[in-house]
Amino acid sequence: MRHVIDNRVPAHPVPVIRIRRLTKSYGHGDATVHALRGPDDPETGGPAGVGLDIEQGDYVAVMGSSGSGKSTLMNILGCLDVPTSGRYLLDGIDVGHLDEQQLSLVRNRKIGFVFQSFNLIPRTTALAQVELPLAYAGVRTAERRRRAMAALSLVGLAERAGHKPNELSGGQQQRVAVARALVTAPALLLADEPTGNLDSRSTEEVLALIDGLNATGRTVVLITHEDEVARHAKRVLRLVDGQIVDDVRQAPVDGPPPFLYEAEVRA
Amino acid sequence: MILWQTLRFAVGGLAANKVRSALTMLGVLIGVASVILLLAVGNGSSQAVKDSITSLGTNSLTVSAGSAAGGSRATSSVKKLTVADAKALASDGDSSAIKSVAPVVTTSGTALYGNISYSPGSIVGTYPAYFETANQKVAHGEYFTDDDVLGSRKVAVLGATTAKQLFDTEDPVGKKIVLGGTPFTVVGVLQAKGGSGFTDPDDVVIAPLPTVQNAFTGFGPVNQILVQAASADTTTAAQAEITRVLLGTHAIADPSKADFRITNQASLLTARESTTKTFTVLLGAVAAISLLVGGIGITNIMLVTVTERTREIGIRKALGAPRAVILGQFLTESTLLSVIGAGLGVAAGLIGSHFSIVGIKPVVIPESVLGAFGIAVAIGLFFGSYPANRAASLRPIDALRHE
Numbered sequence: 001m002r003h004v005i006d007n008r009v010p011a012h013p014v015p016v017i018r019i020r021r022l023t024k025s026y027g028h029g030d031a032t033v034h035a036l037r038g039p040d041d042p043e044t045g046g047p048a049g050v051g052l053d054i055e056q057g058d059y060v061a062v063m064g065s066s067g068s069g070k071s072t073l074m075n076i077l078g079c080l081d082v083p084t085s086g087r088y089l090l091d092g093i094d095v096g097h098l099d100e101q102q103l104s105l106v107r108n109r110k111i112g113f114v115f116q117s118f119n120l121i122p123r124t125t126a127l128a129q130v131e132l133p134l135a136y137a138g139v140r141t142a143e144r145r146r147r148a149m150a151a152l153s154l155v156g157l158a159e160r161a162g163h164k165p166n167e168l169s170g171g172q173q174q175r176v177a178v179a180r181a182l183v184t185a186p187a188l189l190l191a192d193e194p195t196g197n198l199d200s201r202s203t204e205e206v207l208a209l210i211d212g213l214n215a216t217g218r219t220v221v222l223i224t225h226e227d228e229v230a231r232h233a234k235r236v237l238r239l240v241d242g243q244i245v246d247d248v249r250q251a252p253v254d255g256p257p258p259f260l261y262e263a264e265v266r267a
Numbered sequence: 268m269i270l271w272q273t274l275r276f277a278v279g280g281l282a283a284n285k286v287r288s289a290l291t292m293l294g295v296l297i298g299v300a301s302v303i304l305l306l307a308v309g310n311g312s313s314q315a316v317k318d319s320i321t322s323l324g325t326n327s328l329t330v331s332a333g334s335a336a337g338g339s340r341a342t343s344s345v346k347k348l349t350v351a352d353a354k355a356l357a358s359d360g361d362s363s364a365i366k367s368v369a370p371v372v373t374t375s376g377t378a379l380y381g382n383i384s385y386s387p388g389s390i391v392g393t394y395p396a397y398f399e400t401a402n403q404k405v406a407h408g409e410y411f412t413d414d415d416v417l418g419s420r421k422v423a424v425l426g427a428t429t430a431k432q433l434f435d436t437e438d439p440v441g442k443k444i445v446l447g448g449t450p451f452t453v454v455g456v457l458q459a460k461g462g463s464g465f466t467d468p469d470d471v472v473i474a475p476l477p478t479v480q481n482a483f484t485g486f487g488p489v490n491q492i493l494v495q496a497a498s499a500d501t502t503t504a505a506q507a508e509i510t511r512v513l514l515g516t517h518a519i520a521d522p523s524k525a526d527f528r529i530t531n532q533a534s535l536l537t538a539r540e541s542t543t544k545t546f547t548v549l550l551g552a553v554a555a556i557s558l559l560v561g562g563i564g565i566t567n568i569m570l571v572t573v574t575e576r577t578r579e580i581g582i583r584k585a586l587g588a589p590r591a592v593i594l595g596q597f598l599t600e601s602t603l604l605s606v607i608g609a610g611l612g613v614a615a616g617l618i619g620s621h622f623s624i625v626g627i628k629p630v631v632i633p634e635s636v637l638g639a640f641g642i643a644v645a646i647g648l649f650f651g652s653y654p655a656n657r658a659a660s661l662r663p664i665d666a667l668r669h670e
Contacts, residue, residue, distance in 0.1 A: 080585060080664040101589055107663075108587020119582045119667070123279055133586045135272055180586070 014092040016056050016187050016219045017077060021049030022086030024072050024242075035072040036083070037242040049086045050244060052237075054221065056187075058253050059214040061222045061233035069242040071192070074223045078111055078190050079103050091187040108136050112181030114210075116193035118173040120165040126152060126176045127161040133184045151179040155209055171202025178209055182218065189213060191222045195229055207232050211257045232259045273592070277599040280572065291568045292608035295643050298558030299612025300619060302639040305554045307620045307629035309547025314630050316540045326366075326496040327400045329530045330509055332488070346517050346526050347488030350476070355516045356494060356509060364504035366497045367396035370489040372479055378472060379445040380433045387429040388470035390446065392479025393493070398424075400495040403473070408440035408455030411475055419477040423451040426471035427459035446472065449482040502531055558639070561608065562646035569601045569654035580658050581666025594659040601651025602644060609643035 024036040025047075037047030050073070054060055064070040075081035076088065079095055088095050091110055098106060112133075113119075120129055130148040139147070152158045155175040165173055174194060181189055191210065195203040211232055214220045222233060230236050231250070234257055238246035251258045281288040332348050353370035372392040378385050397403070398410050403424075411422045423444070430439050430453075439453045451474060460468045480486050496505035506529050513527055514520075573580070580593060613636055620629040 075664050078585070080667065081662075104584060104587050104589045106587075107585060113585050115667075119578070119585075121579050121582055123283055132583070136583075136587045136589065136592060184587075 017054040018089040023049045059234040061230040064239035068239040112186040114191040116196040151183040294561035294564035295608025296612040298561035300615040302554035303616030305550035306635040311630040313543040330492040364501040369394040369397035371491040374483040376447040385432040392476040405455040406458040416475040423474040424455040426469040428469040562650040566650040573658040577669040584663035597655035602647040605647025
């Protein structure tokens with residue numbers, strides 16, 4: 001039995017994600033499906049729920065086949081969905097007690113999303129896309145523009161700021177989405193199969209971008225089913241039937257991500 | 268931030284479906300324009316009634332021969348109205364209700380000026396009091412006077428139409444015309460009243476009563492006696508007074524056997540005015556329904572838009588858009604639809620009101636413009652709130668999964 005770690009010295013910062021006994025089920029009675037269950041509880045025989053800590057600066061790949069519960073986990077981590085039971089602390093905040101209004105604030109300030117299907121807003125320029133989370137946060141126009149341009153420069157798309165999604169390639173669209181995710185300097189970058197719709201060249205570009213973000217200290221959780229992609233992470237979780245069955249560390253939390261490290265070694 | 272940003276998104280959203288937005292606006296446009304226009308038509312027609320009341324003459328009562336019951340034609344005892352009756356009314360000392368009296372004979376004939384021949388609608392022989400009672404004003408020249416009547420002078424005042432027919436652009440005052448073989452000097456031309464019925468009230472020649480009797484009708488009975496009441500409130504008293512005096516001069520004891528009748532045209536027209544009010548209300552109701560239909564059109568299209576953009580709503584929510592922002596965005600869009608539609612509707616209504624519709628010149632009621640615009644905007648807010656609310660309360664996870 002582990003104890004709650006509130007009294008630790010500040011040298012150990014609060015984990016970005018801490019979940020305890022988290023379950024998510026759909027339906028009722030006999031038709032209940034446990035999307036997240038964790039191991040069986042030895043006392044009741046019911047699901048004991050998933051527990052997980054992710055430290056600041058970590059780079060975690062969540063792997064699993066479809067139906068393994070990885071999307072459900074991602075939705076809960078992203079505060080898009082609420083768990084059936086259990087606790088979820090995001091950056092020290094218990095999000096279980098928040099109402100819709102506060103949740104939207106949490107999504108805005110703490111989380112940056114990158115989706116498989118890019119999810120850019122149609123008919124809106126790249127710059128406006130990136131400005132949008134800042135606008136929702138109430139940042140002033142000039143400051144917003146400056147920060148959005150900086151984020152676009154970071155993903156190498158500064159000169160495409162005035163282009164609309166239908167004028168950008170898939171790789172470029174995903175890079176705009178990355179810029180949009182990081183512009184608010186969130187505690188957590190949540191990427192759901194970010195390379196699922198991309199060719200191999202764009203995949204490399206986007207993953208290099210995410211590696212770079214992690215190298216500068218950003219916490220990244222990446223959902224994928226491709227081993228190639230998972231190799232970029234410092235830690236790999238494997239989900240089967242709503243349980244974490246495998247938890248492998250590939251590189252230390254406070255070091256560079258393995259691919260970037262390898263690239264440096266080769267160079 | 269958000270006001271300007273929201274407005275830009277709303278304009279962008281509308282511009283994305285131009286035809287659809289235009290058609291929805293058209294619904295509101297038609298609603299607003301029809302409210303303004305139909306109320307203007309109703310108002311115009313009651314205005315026309317009011318105008319014809321004043322053109323008939325203020326507080327005027329017309330006495331004509333014949334039984335009010337209409338059954339006295341069988342009895343031979345119908346006594347015609349005479350100048351003596353008029354004099355009896357005028358000289359009735361204890362009456363404060365009657366202001367002036369003018370006996371009227373009406374005839375027709377041909378007027379000649381040089382080699383131009385024209386038959387005016389009517390030739391009227393009367394007293395000068397007629398002009399005020401019948402609301403006939405001289406535009407040019409002057410009225411004939413009591414002296415002209417007493418002296419049976421051959422002078423005449425022409426209606427605007429008659430003057431135009433005989434003299435065209437020439438100045439008729441001082442010229443001589445020949446009516447039924449008698450030369451008349453024109454002393455004045457009346458203001459045009461403009462006709463609203465079959466007869467043109469401006470197609471008339473008015474001359475002193477004895478002169479017309481001498482030239483045309485002979486010194487027999489008169490057609491009508493025109494009486495002006497002292498004020499609008501005394502028309503009833505004047506009517507009673509006339510009845511009393513004429514029953515006396517005609518030696519009739521039973522008022523139900525009176526051989527004359529008194530018509531108060533103003534009161535008839537007041538009744539007609541209340542009819543046009545009902546008419547206006549009905550027109551307004553029809554227009555309001557079309558405005559309502561336009562509003563439902565907004566709801567319909569906004570529901571489609573929300574469904575279409577569910578995914579976009581999901582993305583915005585994932586990026587941290589608060590509920591109020593989503594609500595505001597769709598409300599702005601629907602309000603923008605109704606504001607633009609209503610604005611164009613006001614323009615269309617105002618332009619349309621410059622044309623006369625089924626013979627009625629519409630008169631725009633300023634309140635109806637503001638009212639229709641205001642209601643249309645309110646309808647945009649009200650009918651847009653359901654779809655906007657639906658968008659705002661979508662769960663982000665469901666919205667994102669939507670294909």
